[in-house]
Amino acid sequence: MARRTIGIALNGVTGRMGYRQHLVRSLLAIREQGGLPLRDGTRLWPEPVLVGRSEAKLREIADRHGLTDWTTDLTAALARPDVEVYFDSQVTAQREKALRAAIDAGKHIYTEKPIAEDLATAVDMARLADAAGIKHGVVQDKLFLPGLRKLARLVEGGFFGRILSVRGEFGYWVFEGDWQAAQRPSWNYRAADGGGITVDMFPHWHYVLEQIFGTVKAVTAHVTNHIDRRWDEAGVGYDATADDAAYGIFEIEGGIVAQINSSWAVRVYRDELVEFQVDGTEGSAVAGLRNCRVQHRATTPKPVWNPDLPATEDFRSQWQVVPDNEEFDNGFKAQWELFLRHVVEDAPYTWDLWAGARGVQLAELGLRSAREGRRMEIPEL
Structure with a gap:
């Protein structure tokens, strides 16, 4: 069966939610089931790129799960053509800068909530994402x-x-x-x-x-x-x-x-x-x-x-x-699968940055x- 790889930069993966729910119980669980089946019969294979501030923590997580791709340089991760999706589970105060960088790099966005510290910023980012023509989603687990x-x-x-x-x-x-x-x-x-x-x-x-x-x-x-x-x-x-x-x-x-x-x-x-x-x-x-x-x-x-x-x-x-x-x-995994299908198959998806802005x-x-x-x-x- 044909397999398509999709690179996903996971920022904040050293945190409890980013590690447990999004890496282990979602993306790694998708890999354990052989990938995400697509309409054309191929399997979508998530390839995580772990991003964070602590080299020691990133290396430990990577070694624990047999992963090799990790970095403390978000700019470098976003510059990679094989990275198609940026995911953010950092503390809220760090989220805006990283999301804007990912939008500027043309990456599809999937993020934890709240998407910003105030409504004006949330609306601005939703508009930027729409103007960039990227797919964007917010975790609504x-x-x-x-x-x-x-x-x-x-x-x-x-x-x-x-x-x-x-x-x-x-x-x-x-x-x-x-x-x-x-x-x-x-x-x-x-x-x-x-x-x-x-x-x-x-x-x-x-x-x-x-x-x-x-x-x-x-x-x-x-x-x-x-x-x-x-x-x-x-x-x-x-x-x-x-x-x-x-x-x-x-x-x-x-x-x-x-x-x-x-x-x-x-x-x-x-x-x-x-x-x-x-x-x-x-x-x-x-x-x-x-x-x-x-x-x-x-x-x-x-x-x-x-x-x-x-x-x-x-x-x-x-x-x-x-x-x-x-x-x-798992609810997080179920929504990850819907978002990935949205990215690669243009499947319907309603939980976007505008939904996140309404929450803010x-x-x-x-x-x-x-x-x-x-x-x-x-x-x-």
């Missing part, structure tokens, strides 16, 4: 989670009737770093380094709401910093200046109201780290990362409020599990809503 794919299937099938509301809970306790090491990098909690849960998570919530339920028309948010002192990877204390919790109300076309709490200062009492409850006139659903449960109108019980008696109903048992009905692959817009307006204490309408870009 949560759309490919089994739980949310089942939820989208319910929406598309009309299960809910008229959708009334969406309630989302996301987060977990991130240790401060003094007596137990933090499970997130310290830059996440420094505003000067582009940290903050609003700029991190609101772009996620934007594409989840937009793609599954409809256009987000307005946002009202309260943003706060619950824990203002943390300890970094070296055990050195620092002032945590970025927000670690954001509580948002999102108004969606058709009258749907979404409420989503995001926090790195919450202890988990739910089945999964993120859960969405959707209520409609004909039924309701609760979806997490992998699972989804439903309760139809015809099987909805009639609870009665009586605080003087103990509850006797097992409410969770009154919901039905939604079956998989298909085999779900929601985060920016959410922060402004919190500062000014008011509802913010979201204009079309």
Whole structure:
């Protein structure tokens, strides 16, 4: 079987997300399955070029996986004609410069979010990419989670009737770093380094709401910093200046109201780290990362409020599990495959830099809503 190689410069691969999800569980997994099958019968073979600032870390990753191509010189990597795609999973503050360099070099762009630190920059980069005639995409991994794919299937099938509301809970306790090491990098909690849960998570919530339920028309948010002192990877204390919790109300076309709490200062009492409850006139659903449960109108019980008696109903048992009905692959890998087909076959692809810019817009307006204490309408870009 014929094989076509495509060079991909992976910048930020020494970070947790870049290494685990994008290199190991996506591109190397595609290679392990023999490449990505294309319509003409050939197999597309990703050839990673590891890019980063630390020679030692890059060499160690390359040796671990039998790779030979790595560099600390991004300019040199972008100058290579065999490199067709540039991928970025650096810290947000470093992303704009690298993406602009890749666009100038004529490379197709695939990037983590947020794509920029502010809306004006995000829009400018989307325009530059369009003008350059390159393909561009933004990671929107949560759309490919089994739980949310089942939820989208319910929406598309009309299960809910008229959708009334969406309630989302996301987060977990991130240790401060003094007596137990933090499970997130310290830059996440420094505003000067582009940290903050609003700029991190609101772009996620934007594409989840937009793609599954409809256009987000307005946002009202309260943003706060619950824990203002943390300890970094070296055990050195620092002032945590970025927000670690954001509580948002999102108004969606058709009258749907979404409420989503995001926090790195919450202890988990739910089945999964993120859960969405959707209520409609004909039924309701609760979806997490992998699972989804439903309760139809015809099987909805009639609870009665009586605080003087103990509850006797097992409410969770009154919901039905939604079956998989298909085999779900890793969400990051699934989107990588769609983007690579978009590049080489011109297959349809909607999650571009403009989608990324709309996510930045929601985060920016959410922060402004919190500062000014008011509802913010979201204009079309």
